[in-house]
Amino acid sequence: MRLVFLRSWILLHISTRLNLTILSEFLSKLMRLPVSFFDVKQFGDIMQRIGDHRRIESFLTGQTLSVVFSLFNLVVFGFVLAYYHLSIFAVAVGASVLYAVWVILFLKQRRKMDTKRFDVSSANQSQLVQLIQGMQDIKLSGAETSKRWEWERTQARLFKWSIKSLSLSQFQQAGALLINQSKNIFITFLAAKAVVDGQLTLGGMMSVQYILGQFNAPIEQMIGFLQSWQDAQISLERLNEVHGLADEEPANEIRRKEWNNQQDIHLTKVTYTYPGAGNEPVLKNINLTIPHGQTTAIVGTSGSGKTTLLKLLLRFYEPQSGSISLKKQLVNPLGVENLYLLPGKASELNLKYISHKAWRQQCGVVMQEGFIFSDTIARNIAVADEIIDQERLYQAAHLANIHEFIESLPLGYYTKIGAEGNGISQGQKQRILIARSVYKNPQLLLFDEATNALDANNEAVIIRNLEEFFQGRTVVVVAHRLSTVKHADQIVVMEKGEVVEVGTHAELVFAKGKYFKLVSNQLELAV
Structure with a gap:
């Protein structure tokens, strides 16, 4: 009991560390990639690659440890079986090799199926996110039915590849079952004949059957290891596709x-x-x-x-x-x-x-597609600071003409906004983004339609507030007004x-x- 608990604790510890390492390294790599990567990659593709770490973790923690014991059992019971009856041992080894070859024949097709399922699953996840995020426009356009049909067509493609994958797996298992059952029947015949010929006692025959069972178990585990290894390899290749991309700023270049x-x-x-x-x-x-x-x-x-x-x-x-x-x-x-x-x-x-x-640390930026995090208002203004400078925070909010609105909220600057918090208007969002850019105290300010969601009064107040802040700084403004x-x-x-x-x-x-x-x-x- 204690041994089982210790083994489970070790596996949990190792899998948790592996999870953290794989995901942390992948996220770190994503942070180092240029923005152009995210312009062409679907959300679902990235999420599917992140989900792939589960197969790598399962292979390294479960299968790898088990196969060590399986190899030991295979060698020990192989020697014992050969000692009892060499012909039966030869048949068991030959059938096991045939079983392994049969499974290996399907590895290429399994890889192809896995790749297709990955592509369709990525598209499905991206489509689902778009449906949720675009629900307002879907309702305004009366497109509920057509969008649901699009989603159902994606589900049909996913179901199609799932069925193909299942059919391939079933066919492979049917062949493996035929090989194993034929092996068992033939070995039983050889053992019974050996008893009749006086080469084995009845007890010896029962021993051979037991040993054969112990010999087959490691074979099954090693075949499972082979398939898990392929799954982990495919997942690792997908992660390495991202890791192999050039960083926005190569580590070997000094800037x-x-x-x-x-x-x-x-x-x-x-x-x-x-x-x-x-x-x-x-x-x-x-x-x-x-x-x-x-x-x-x-x-x-x-x-x-x-x-x-x-x-x-x-x-x-x-x-x-x-x-x-x-x-x-x-x-x-x-x-x-x-x-x-x-x-x-x-x-x-x-x-x-x-x-x-x-360079970007010296830039204060408000883009049209500026993002509001699901966090407090203070954290949305001082995004990069672990310890928020309260004086700069209040100054930035005053310049963006949003201090009074924030103070009117029950929790003030510590009110949570974004997807998991209070909803805010487009105008309030823009003012928070302006406050974020000002908080950095940058030398270069770049505004892309930074006030297009504001009413004339708010825009006039903010422009008047920013005039003094702009002194001595380089400012680039994209605007239509x-x-x-x-x-x-x-x-x-x-x-x-x-x-x-x-x-x-x-x-x-x-x-x-x-x-x-x-x-x-x-x-x-x-x-």
Whole structure:
């Protein structure tokens, strides 16, 4: 009893440690991958790979330990059986080899079935998550029936592959049963004949039958080990597919973690195309200077590349051609401004030589698809801090004009929001995201439609609050509203992935180009 308890305790301890190690390593790897990986991978695919660790754990803790004892029993009872009757031993070994060969013949087909089931299960899990997350739009579109049918078709495909897998398993087991039963009948015949011929006593025959049972058990366990080994190998390959991907920041490359923040950002002939998006670049030959300590607004029609440009500035993607670098502005003795040292000089630093993490720590960001965690409001503002700086927390909330709302809640800043907490409006969500970006006290702020869900009064208050905070910081704002961009030091107009105009609000209105049309259309809509 104590031995069984000790064995169970050891296995539980080992399996728990393995679980923690495998999942921790996998999650750590996911954290090191570039954002582009998550753009193309389905949620269900990642979750299925995480679930695969169970098969690896089962193989390492259960099967591996059992097969050691099985091998020992096989050798011992094999010798005993050979001692009693060599012919019976030869038949048992031959049939066991045939049994093993029969199982091995199905391994390739089992792998194929497992891969198909994995793909369909991944699609099923992704589809289920989409159904739950998109329930509001499904109801608004009256698409309940069509979406349920889509899900049922996925279930039908999953059922189809499950049936095929079951049929293969049943056929394999039927063949194995035929081999084993034939072996038992033939060995019984040989043992009975040996008794009749006087080679074995009746007691010896009973001993042989017992020994044969003890000999067969390890064979069954080893066959099970072989199948578990294949399952674990397939699961390990799936995990290694992710582990084998290049990190966003390779460990063998040394990147700078400190640099002069008082520099302009230069984009030189930057071109970018999304993977799998054909040959049409999203950004085409972008040449742009983002001055330090000033506000640059980026405007343009939908699909013009504004958000993609921000993501390149955040190092989520790397340009296929061209460069993004930091350059210190010089004023020469003759008074000619905007003069920059040539490429390769000490004052120019390409962003690719800067650590991704260190760069983003200097960036305060509000994206259109900003995420709210299922946690307290305080933790959603100070996401990266273990110990929250209360003074910075309150200052960030005041600047985002959300302090009064938070204080009106029963638990204040420690009210839980998100999927498992209180629901918040889109406007409140945006203000929390603005507070999050301000809390970091960054040198570079990037806002992508950061106030499009706010009413005019809230937007005006926040813009007024942020004006002082923006002093001495580089700010890049993507927006459509005239009220958000007209006071920017520089306005960049984009169209079809290209920069078509650069200037102040007054200069661009006077030029009566693309910006003038955008402003005119907005004013007409406002009338």
